[in-house]
Amino acid sequence: MKTVIMAGGKGTRISSVARDIPKPMIPVEGIPILEREIECLRNQGFNDIIITVSHLGEMIIDYFGDGSGVSPATGKPYNVHIEYFFEEKPLGNAGALFHLKEKLTEDFLLLNADAIFDVDFNRFVQFHKKCAGLATLFVHPNSHPYDSGLLIVDKEGSVEKWLTKEEQRPTYYRNLVNAGLHVLSPEILDKKIDTEKIDLDRQLLKPLAGQGKLFTYESPEYVKDMGTPERYERVCEDFRKGIVREKNLQNKQKAIFLDRDGTINKYVGFLRKPEDFELLSGVEEAIKKINDSGYLVIVITNQPVVARGEVTIEQLTEIHNKMETLLGYKGAYVDGILYCPHHPHKGFKGEVEALKIACDCRKPKPGMLFRAAEKFNIDLTESWMIGDSKIDIEAGIFSGCRTALISENEKNFGQIIRGMDLLSVIDKIYGIS
Numbered sequence: 313m314k315t316v317i318m319a320g321g322k323g324t325r326i327s328s329v330a331r332d333i334p335k336p337m338i339p340v341e342g343i344p345i346l347e348r349e350i351e352c353l354r355n356q357g358f359n360d361i362i363i364t365v366s367h368l369g370e371m372i373i374d375y376f377g378d379g380s381g382v383s384p385a386t387g388k389p390y391n392v393h394i395e396y397f398f399e400e401k402p403l404g405n406a407g408a409l410f411h412l413k414e415k416l417t418e419d420f421l422l423l424n425a426d427a428i429f430d431v432d433f434n435r436f437v438q439f440h441k442k443c444a445g446l447a448t449l450f451v452h453p454n455s456h457p458y459d460s461g462l463l464i465v466d467k468e469g470s471v472e473k474w475l476t477k478e479e480q481r482p483t484y485y486r487n488l489v490n491a492g493l494h495v496l497s498p499e500i501l502d503k504k505i506d507t508e509k510i511d512l513d514r515q516l517l518k519p520l521a522g523q524g525k526l527f528t529y530e531s532p533e534y535v536k537d538m539g540t541p542e543r544y545e546r547v548c549e550d551f552r553k554g555i556v557r558e559k560n561l562q563n564k565q566k567a568i569f570l571d572r573d574g575t576i577n578k579y580v581g582f583l584r585k586p587e588d589f590e591l592l593s594g595v596e597e598a599i600k601k602i603n604d605s606g607y608l609v610i611v612i613t614n615q616p617v618v619a620r621g622e623v624t625i626e627q628l629t630e631i632h633n634k635m636e637t638l639l640g641y642k643g644a645y646v647d648g649i650l651y652c653p654h655h656p657h658k659g660f661k662g663e664v665e666a667l668k669i670a671c672d673c674r675k676p677k678p679g680m681l682f683r684a685a686e687k688f689n690i691d692l693t694e695s696w697m698i699g700d701s702k703i704d705i706e707a708g709i710f711s712g713c714r715t716a717l718i719s720e721n722e723k724n725f726g727q728i729i730r731g732m733d734l735l736s737v738i739d740k741i742y743g744i745s
C-alpha cells in the first residue's frame with residue numbers, strides 16, 4: 313500500500329522553536345519528526361512513500377533522497393522508496409493528490425506530517441477494509457474538544473455529521489476529533505473539482521458525511537499536533553518517557569478502569585437523565601493526570617436501568633456525552649466506556665425482556681474488563697480497577713487487576729489502596745507504581 317505524506321505546511325506558530333527549517337524536519341530528541349514517521353511506517357511494511365513538499369521542500373529532498381541512503385541522524389539506512397511531489401504554487405492540502413492520481417490506483421494512506429504519531433497502521437487499514445467506505449479517518453479524544461472540529465458518528469463509526477469548530481454543536485457531544493491520518497480510496501479523486509486550490513476536509517471528505525461512505529477509526533494511540541512551542545515541549549517529554557512508542561496498540565497497554573456512579577459522578581441512586589449527572593469534585597484533574605501518564609482511562613459501569621426499561625440506549629448515550637463534554641472543558645477525556653445493560657431478575661413492569669439475563673458482564677463478573685482488554689490489547693496485571701463498592705473491587709480482582717476503593721470509611725474488600733476520592737486514589741497509585 314502506498315503512503316502519501318503531506319509535508320508542505322509552514323507551521324509559523326512554531327517558528328520560535330525552529331525558524332529556518334520546514335516543520336516536518338524539526339527534531340524530536342535529535343531525530344526529525346518526518347524521519348520518525350517514516351521509520352514507524354517502514355517497520356510495519358509501508359515502504360512505498362510519496363512526500364508532497366512546498367515551503368523549504370528542498371531540505372526534505374536533500375535529507376531523505378530516494379530513501380536508499382543512510383540517515384545522518386542515526387547512521388542507519390532508511391530502507392524505503394520515496395518519491396516527491398513539489399508544489400510550485402499552493403494547491404491546498406489535497407491539490408497534489410489530483411496530480412498524483414495516476415500513481416494512486418489502490419487504497420492509500422494519507423498522513424499529515426505536522427503531527428507526531430506512532431500507530432499500528434495495519435490495524436487501521438484492516439478496519440478501513442472491513443467498513444468498505446471511500447475514506448476512514450483516524451479519530452481520538454483530545455484535550456480541547458470545545459474548540460476543535462467534531463465528528464458525530466453512529467454505532468458502526470459511520471460519520472453522520474462533521475462539525476467544524478465554528479459550527480453550532482449539540483449541548484453534549486462525544487470527544488471525537490480528526491487526527492489527520494486517513495485511509496482513502498482512489499475513487500474520491502474521481503470527483504470533479506474546478507478550484508485551483510483543493511481543501512481535503514472541506515471539499516473531499518466532509519461531503520461524504522451522512523452517506524455511509526465516511527468512517528471513523530477510534531484509537532487511543534499517540535497522535536499529537538506540535539503546532540505551538542508548548543505542545544512541542546510536551547511531545548519531546550512524552551518521547552523521553554517512552555509514552556509515544558508504548559501507546560502503539562501493537563504493544564500491551566496499561567489501563568485504569570473506573571466505575572461511574574459514585575466514582576466519577578455523584579451517586580443519586582438510579583441515574584436516569586443527563587440533568588442528574590454531576591461530576592464529583594477533583595474528577596477532571598484526576599482523569600487528566602491519568603491521561604498524561606500513558607495509562608488508558610476506561611469506564612466500566614453496570615446500568616441495569618436499561619434492562620428495567622427506565623433508560624434507553626439513546627438516553628444512556630446522552631448521559632455519557634454529558635460526561636465527555638464536562639471532562640473536555642477541563643482537558644480530560646476517557647478512552648472507552650463499557651456498560652452492562654443487563655439485569656438478572658425477570659418479571660417487572662416495563663422491563664426489556666431480552667436484557668433480563670444472567671450475563672457475564674454485570675460486575676462483580678469481570679466480563680467488561682476482559683472485553684476491554686481484548687479491544688485495547690491491555691495487560692490486566694499492569695492495570696487498576698477503581699470503584700466505590702465491593703462489586704468493583706471483586707470484578708477487578710477476578711480479572712487480575714490491582715484494585716483501589718473510594719470510601720470515606722475504613723472498609724476492606726481486598727483492595728490494595730483506599731482513598732477518600734478519585735484524586736487521592738490516583739495520587740496514591742502513582743506513588744507506588
Ligand SMILES: [Zn+2]
Binds near residue numbers: 652653654672673674
Ligand atoms: Zn451484562
